[in-house]
Amino acid sequence: MALLKLTSPHAHTAQSTADVMKLVLLATIPGLVALTVFFGWGTIINVFIAAAVALICEASVMGLRKRPVMFYLKDNSALVTAVLLGLALPPLAPWWIPVVGTFFAIVIAKHLYGGLGYNPFNPAMVGYVVLLISFPVQMTAWPAPAPLYPAEIDVPGLWQSLQIVLPFFNEALTGTVSGSIDAYTAATPLDTFKHNTGLLVEQLYKKDPLFNQGSWAGIGWEWANFAFLAGGCFLLYRRVFTWHAPVAMLVSLTLCAALFYDGGSSSSHGSPLLHLLSGGTMLGAFFIVTDPVTSATSNKGRLIYGALIGILIFIIRSWGSYPDAVAFAVLLMNFAAPLIDNYTLPRTYGHKKSRKATEKKDEGP
Amino acid sequence: MRKVWDLIGGVHPPENKHQSVQESIGTLPLPEKLVIPLNQHIGAPPKLLVSAGDIVLKGQPLAEPKGMVSVGVHAPTSGQISEISDYPIPHPSGMSARCVTLIPDGKDEWIEHKGTDNFRDKTPEELLDIIRSSGISGLGGAGFASAVKLSTRQPISTLIINATECEPYITADDMLMQERPEAIVEGIKILSYILGEPDEILIGIEDNKPQAYEILESYLEGTNIELVEFSTRYPSGGEKQLIQILTGKEVPNGGLPADIGIVCQNVGTTHAIQRAIVHGEPLFSRVTTVTGKACSTNRNYQTLIGTPISHLLEYNGFDQSQCSRLVMGGPMMGLTLENPEIPVIKTTNCILAPTEDELPTPPPAQPCIRCGMCAEACPASLLPQQLFWYAQSQNYERLEAHNLFDCIECGACSYVCPSNIPLVQYYRASKGEIRKLAAEKVNADRARQRFEFQKARKEKEEAAKAAKREARKKAAEQARAKAANTRTSTEVSPAATGATAKSSAADDIIKAAMARAEAKKASPEEQRAKLERGVVRAESHLETVEQRLQDLDSEATDKQREQAQAAIEDARLRLEDAQSKLKAAPEPKPDKAKEVMAKVQASPKEALEKKIATLKDRINVTEEKIAEAEDDALKAALQKGLEKQQEKLRDAEQQLTEAPAESTTAISETEDAAATAIAKAQAKAAAQASMSDEEKLRANVTSLQTRLKKAQERLIVAEEEGSNHIDALRTGVEKLQAKLNSAETELSELS
Incomplete structure (x- = not known):
């Protein structure tokens, strides 16, 4: 009878890389809530745009690299990068800010270096810095915290926020020029x-x-x-x-x-x-x-x-x-x-002191 | 409560031990056949004692240990040996090895055996002999010969009994402790006696075996044995890990527990040692857990070594359709079996037949995100993620710098890896590759050393020869100068009285030189004999190299041919040199022949004495090495070498004492042979000495003619065969012709 041949260990924890990534996503929720409470819908919009772009970029790169697309999408790593970048961006930034940033993070900083596990630089931070250096005006325009809004201005709601973030959409829809973010920054x-x-x-x-x-x-x-x-x-x-x-x-x-x-x-x-x-x-x-x-x-x-x-x-x-x-x-x-x-x-068991990673061989196996 | 240290790293997989502890240790009916692998331990395979067709009794040795680190095997029941052949054994590679197949006769008839009523009546050495001859190797892990482990030379302060059984599912030791605590305690006492009563005796047990703990504890009253419980965490049962947990000490890298005064024995091994010493029963059965959801009953059995796994499965309601894989050992370090006919061996503590739910087939590995969970789990404080990185890029230097060889392959890293990377597999492969490269390097180094040594030796010889030539030249010059000097001094003496002082000083120098030259000439016979030998050698060498050139087949490269030609030229020059030297050598004086014989006679005795001296030197060196050696195996090997050397020394001494008696006859023989040789040489030398220059030349011409003829013949043969070295031969012939011509002209001028 034929039996499976595998090397030890045979037991394995149930936790997977996808689970780890999910936990990280879960842990960002309090922060996302706080930012939304104080700075409006902008952050959530950022996160969603970034997530969508990240998934598209990840899938296209995996397709180009002829890898199983779903297998890699399911590890959630692209989502984590996107969410972290979305959280870091100023709320109510124009839509192309998260798009450009996420593209840079996923395609350039992550996949051009070999993909998950091989990137030497944090993709979200690469995306952020590229944006900060290239578009300093948009990247430094933070809205004021909601409680500090002047009495005559309302805190922008979801619809209004979308109008600010996606001005072309608004123009096509209503024919009016949407309000500038400048009114809200501090x-x-x-x-x-x-x-x-x-x-x-x-x-x-x-x-x-x-x-x-x-x-x-x-x-x-x-x-x-x-x-x-x-x-x-x-x-x-x-x-x-x-x-x-x-x-x-x-x-x-x-x-x-x-x-x-x-x-x-x-x-x-x-x-x-x-x-x-x-x-x-x-x-x-x-x-x-x-x-x-x-x-x-x-x-x-x-x-x-x-x-x-x-x-x-x-x-x-x-x-x-x-x-x-x-x-x-x-x-x-x-x-x-x-x-x-x-x-x-670290010092290995039974060794007097730790070694250097580049140490040349001096003792045999 | 004794202080226990925390295990570094580690994991806590689901224990799954309760299933197999519901029933007591059972026994199974005899299987149809038992397949007993000869080599079930680490070390040299034992020597087979039986052959196919033999009838054996229960407990009869089938193979005896050969060498220090070796363990024998015994018949688990009575029956007939049906065959001795290669059979699949439990091994990660799925390989086959030499096995004895025994068909039980069902009588289970014991061979005569006898236990020891009081083990203290015997010396520790005698007890170790019993352990060794009873085929006991470690039952817990790697299966190292127990007698070797126990016969340590370092003083032992702590004996640790490993009752940890940290792998999930396995309960063999647990049940053994519950059912046979008395025997285990007696076994510990035996171990303690053998080790010279260490100060501390500790039994290390995880806190997931409360019953075993309680039962064992009740048997420990009034003893100095301490039962130490610590929290369950895999791999606390690894020898190095257990030592660290119980004592806080670490086994030094590359060393053994004995180096820090600790000996560790598994509780199952302790029980087997008790059986062997108290009951005279060799190790031919063990407790094995049969478990996993693919078996309807999960239980421990007293299993005969050699029982096919299929026999165990059959009696436990094994359902193959449910089974995801068949594992020998636990889920962390066990190996999968591809063939259920593979037999139970001494280290088989568990047969695990899990369902797909229990141990699912691993999903494909995802990329390593270097999360570091593996590093947190590693009990050796390694960085598994870095090891994986370098294993993938086959960067062996970095792997060794990251202490790959300190990995105990416990599998904790792979267990926690969220990306399902089979890390241990990478480490095993890399270790194998590094070992292979190291072995290759050793071989290459050896070859290089041999070559360098040879080169140095040749250079030295060449230098010595050159020095000799130089010395001879100087002596000749001085002798000539002296001759000239005496002539002038006699001529000028009346006129040069003022210069006497000066010339006397010069005389002294010349005298000394003459004395040296005289000393050199002291034994012209020897010199002649040497020179003659030199000529013969040179002649034969020339022939060999010429032959070699002919033998070069058509595929030989130009380079080889060139080399052969150069060799021939070289040989020719040497031959001429030797011949001229022989001619120049002074005629021997007959009375010196005796001296040569004396030397010949003396030589066997001298040689023997010299041999004895070198042997003594070597023995000293070996003894020093033994004293320095730390490894038992090495020590054993050295000891063996020492014995051989001593034997040789005895032989040589014997020969020496017998030598004088024998040598009288030998002398007369050598005397005869030497005398004839000398007579011949003398005759030849006399003939040559008496020859005039003309005659010498003539002789030379004749010899050249014969050589030329020979060479021409060869050339003809070569041309017929269309050989590749016709050119070489042709040049040789031309050269010879030229030489002959010049000699002939010289001769004609003379006459």
Whole structure:
């Protein structure tokens, strides 16, 4: 009788890569909700456009590469990239922003490098940076948090948001030119700090409605960050990734911010809380820095990788020309990850010390 | 409570142990045939003791251990050997190996056997002998010869009994502990006695065997044996892992547990050792779990080694249509069997027949996303994702830098891999490939060393020859200078009194040189004999190389032909050199012949003495090596070598003592032979010495003529055959002709 011949192990956990990706998608929901609550429908529209483009790009590339299309679509990795990019983009950005970004992320940053598992750079962050450098106007136009809208302007609803995002659609349909996003934009907390020249931190917090209506780091922003933190904790609990990289990043960012806070003078770069709870800090810490493909491999390596990202974020935020810096910091450290890996192999059982990955052979098998 | 350390990494797959512990250990009717593989352990295959047609009794040895790391096998029941042939065995490759097929006669008749009432009456060495001859190898894992593991030279402070049984489904050790705790405890005492009563004796058990724990504990009262329970986590039962859990120590890389004073034995092996020593029963059966949903009953059986798996399945309601694969061992490290006729061997702790629901066929592998779950699960702290990356790109250097060879192939990484990558399979393949490359490299290195050594030796010889030539030349020059000097000094002496002091100093130097030259000439007979031998050698060499050139077949390359020609030229030059040297050698004095004989006589004795000295040196070296050797197998091999050397030494010494008696006859014989040779040489030398220049020339011409003739004949033959080296032969003939011509002209000028 013929029997199946397989090598051990025969048992296997039920969890699949698709499940892992699903968990990540699930964990983004709190953040998505918070962003929608405070900044309107823009983010959800971004996410949907990005997801659709990502699936189309993934399927076409897989078709071109003559791979089973459904098998690869089902791993959900393209969806994760798309959702993360959609969350990072400014709400109410024109439709072609997520389209161009997602195309870049999936086709250029992911598949031209060999597809899932082979890309050296985080695809979502590549897409984001390409957009940020190419279209700085659209990419820096963040709508104001809903509670800060002037009384005469209503918060745009879903329909209105769609009209803003898809102006050609609106014109074809109604013949009228849709409202510009300019009416709704406002400075982000990090922008405010960057351009603050005369006010002490305390005064700024009292004067600026962005801060005086919020608690720690600007109304809306702090809650979006808390939501991403919650999602991250869920993923940690489900052991989707280890704590090393995100914790190291948050700790190093906190330490840098504390070191340069200088008591809240007018040239202060902001308190640790401001840095932790504004911009893309939490999204970056738990959804970008933890991307296993592009980060360092060992736990020790991830500590170093995360910590250096935290430091870079602070440096670029404080002295660079962009208000936020998560994408740049992550991409720069993606470059360094293989080098970190080389020096951070764990000590193997029975060995006195760890070896270097590039160590030449000195002992036989 | 004793402190236990946490297992590094690890996984917790569904245990599935409850199914097979519902009933006690059963026995099955005898199968129609038993197929007993000879080699069921790690190490050398044993020596077969029976042949087809033999009637054997239960417990009779079928094969005995051959070498240190070897284990015998015994007949599990009485019957007749029907054949000894290659048969499929449990092996990942599905290979066949030498097996003894036994047809049971149903009488189950025991061979005479006797146990030991009190094992303390025997020495540990005697007990080890019993363990060795009872065919006991590890029943838990790889099947390493137990006697070898126990006969460690390092002091042992901790004995660990492995009752972990961390693989899912398997309950053989669990049931053994529940049913035969007394025997196990006695077995532990025997092990402790053999190891010189270590300070600590620990039984390591996972917390998923509460019954076994309770029962065993009740038998441990009043002993120094400690039962240590720790949480269930795979692979805590790996030897290295268990040691780490119980002691916090790590077995050093490349070392053995004995290096840190620990010996680890499986609980099943401990039981088998107790049976062998107390009851005199060799290892021919074991407890095997038959489980999986494709079998209607799940139970443990006392199974005879050699029982076909199909026999076990048949009695447990096996439904093949339900079975997804047949596994020997557990779901984590077991191997699949393609053929249910494969027999149970000493390491078969479980037969698992799962349904597709239990162990589904793995889906196709997805790309590695480097999620790192494998690294979290790895008990050896490796980076499986990196190993996979480098295994795919066949980057063996990086694989070794990432300590691939520390992978114990436990399968925890593959178990957790969300992309379903068969990681362990990649590691096994890479390990095999690296081992193969290493073996090839060793061979290449050896060949290179041989070549280099040969080259160095030749260079050395060449240098020594050149030095000798130089010395001879100098001596001759000095002798000539001296001769000239004496002549001038006698001529000028009356006039040059003032220069006496100077010339006396010069005289001293010349005297010394003469003395040296004299010393060199001390034995002209030897020199002549040597030179004559040289001529003969050169002649035969010339012939050989000429022959070789002829033998070169048509396919030979130009290069080969060129080489052959060069060799011939070289040989010719050497022959001429040797001949001229022989001519130049002084005539031997007859009274020196005795000296040569003395040397000939002395040589056998001297040679023997020299041999003895070298042998002694070698023995010393081997003894040192043994002292340094850490590996038991290596030690055994070295010990064997040492014994051989000692034997040789004894032989040589024996010969030496007998030598004087024998040599009297030998001497007379050699004396005769030497005398004739010397006489011949003397005659030849005398003839040559007496020859005038003319005669010498004439002799030369004759010899050249004969050679020319020979060469021409060869050339003709070659031309007829259309051989490829006609050209070479032709040049040879031309050269000879030229030489002959010049010699003849010289001769004509003289006369």
